[in-house]
Amino acid sequence: MHARDVAVSYCRDVPLCVKMRPGVPVNAMLLVLLAMVGLSHAQVKTSLLELTNSIGSLLPALSRPANSSRIFYAVMFDAGSTGTRIHVYTFIQKDSAELPVLDNEMFHSIKPGLSAYADSPEMGGHTVRLLLKVARKTVPRLEWKRTPVVLRATAGLRLLPGDKAKALLDQVLDVFHESPFLVSDDSVSIMNGTNEGILAWVAINFLTGHLNSQTKKTVGILDLGGGSTQITFLPKSKKTVESTPPDDYIARFDMFNSTFELYTHSYLGNGLMAARLASLGALGAEDVDWRVFRSCCLPKKFKDEWSFGGITYQVSGIPDGYAGYKLCYQEILKVVKGIIHQPYELKDSGVFYAFSYYFDRAVDAGLIDGSQGGKLEVKDFKKRAKEVCNKMTKYGTASPFLCMDLTYITCLLKDGFGFKENTVLQLTKKVNNVETSWALGATFHHFHNLKIH
Template sequence: MTMHVMLLTFMSMWVLAWKFHAEATYYHRQTIHHEHSANMENLLPENHLLENLLTDEVPISHPVNLSRTFYGIMFDAGSTGTRIHIYKFIQKDPVELPVLDNELFHAVKPGLSAYKDKPEEGGNTIRALLKLAKKTVPDTEWRKTPVVLKATAGLRLLPEEKADALLEEVREVFEESPFFVPKNSVTLMNGTNEGVLAWVTVNFLTGHLYAKTKKTVGILDLGGGSTQITFLPKSKKTVFTAPPSYIAKINMFNHTLQLYTHSYLGNGLVAARLATLGALGADGLDWKVFTSSCLPKKFREDWTFGGITYKVSGIPDGYAGYKLCYYEVMKVVKGIVHQPFEIKGSSVFYAFSYYYDRAVESGLIDGSRGGMVEVRDFKKRAKEVCNKMTKYRPISPFLCMDMTYITCLLKEGFGFKDNTVLQLTKKINNVETSWALGATFDHFNNLNIH
């Protein structure tokens, strides 16, 4: 494939955001799920299409024969696991838009940060996932298929030298692979981009990324190490009253959108457990036992996160339950999380990652379908879980703490009302709700997030 063809192919991928057909195949651990398909039309006006497709390096008077099928590989290196997204695109006709044909998704645990003292072993987890990519992408396409890894809060929480060692190991693994390794293919992604790109993914998949419209949905992403909130403000007061660093500009549709977005490092679900226990950044881990009224009274275990082991326990002779637990998690949220001016309004928010997982585990929603819940539903179920810890302990001894934290984060942190409706989802049109698809768009056509 010539450089002109490669360039046009890569630039064409961005345009798929305006006309979409998804058929996704998912591989969760060792379970293979059936294919699904859905149609979606997101057409951009023709002048926008031309502006996106044509560059100075591609002569418009000499049409090129595009490869019918091309791929993109995006690694999400999170705090609790590493996920690979393999996107397959089809260019059915050189003059038509490419389509997203399917996504293959697979996740492994633990995350790269668990290998902070053994970067070679961390690299081996990437090698294993690349084997899956080699089976999925035809060998004739390997040299044309870009492979990219973006690390999030797990590595942001590590000392810089340890994070750098892990990223360098991944770069070496990529260079060994048969895939195309772009410049800056392995990076530590900042929290702002994580929130913005998740917003791009969700609004694309829900069909809200039409030109000249501001009807979009907000996103709430709860990871292990950090949590993100992103939405397009309707009120200028939201922009004026927000800390300046909470407003991100993104170039789309030939004009700039101002998004309210922030990533709270240390306020992801698992990091919040440590903060609630008073263990985040603590010393003396060999002998200290961290206790909480959010845990079952008779619970005592060694618990590992980010390659560090903590001794955690309930309070055998003390009290446990929702009220005491809420008081404990409040200190992790109150005064730390900014409340946007218009958050109490009628904006629609999609919530995913641990919001979804804990809602499923506590029986709040059906795991196969997701669903809409009100903030008060999280509160009600948190009370039930905390007051019946023995019943829910087989699911997770941390379920009371997690559900209480989510309730407190939504109410005391972001300031949502009890009757605010959240759409809990894991997939939209059978594609994973994460920043990965948005990051793929950004990789092929710089969105210039700042």
């Protein structure tokens, strides 16, 4: 298949998610968006002008006599497995010949995620209705009818049976139609998992300036969500590409007059919360109302309820058994071994940016600062996992799952992906004060579709 064909197959229905800090021009992000579908340099410039004009014509300007600027808004929902987040963006366009600038972002989130309402979609729709109040307060009343509202769902809904996922999405669409905002035919959908990895790689490398580098020195990305996990990097060795069994591990696309060939894959069911279920033997289990799911990764005296995906499980340690890092690791290894593919060259890899639950658990374990993030090696996760698991009486009361989670992260990195213990990971929630999110790119993609398709 031609590179362009592959690019289109990956990116046609999913936005390019590059999130930019307020005040930064978005022309470079749009160049990436258009180049991802294989356009030439001349075509990119033409399409950028068309896109600029389409956005401007879609959302008429407010009156700003001082500089003739116009302001417009957009509302984007990120429906994840553990929560639903709303991003309300404010854009300024000073001149019709220039690209808009992100002026402000209003953000709010609510738990649990939509998937928790699989058996009561009306309640799921109500959570979206509550979040829409943020949009009503942020967007001026006169702009409501011209402001698009969009929701993209990820692993939480991908894990649900198709009919239940559809019922939730239909309910959200009904709530959108009740609202005063602009609703299009593709306002509500589920995002493809593979695209999450590709788009996160583009976002991180754009924000770190690597996409502008002529040397093609890029960084890899590791994203650990609740229901799925993604890995994406630019291979340096042809053997990585040639030794990859399934074709869908490799994505080819053109960008800035260069062709990139990414190794990327999304593992549905290997997110942190789904991995807990698998370790407990509860993934896909029946009769959860009366069964107690036990693990040597939990403190011996621990017994409680734990909920994920709208189901509540009875979980506990093994009162008369053994616990500790070694036994926990063997239990976790069954969840990882043979499921996660090991790319050829990761043993000699460069820097990887790791976020989501990689970041959160590193903070919980005291490995990095919650506001600054920091660099870790894989062995740092291993060392702290041993400390926590072998001293569960100390750590177990406040964080009963910390041993299991740190051990899973260690096992996923070492025995799953095959990283060396001295591989450097950059743990982050933000790059240059910008959260690593696909939401802003999704917003521009939606603007583009509103006008052109």
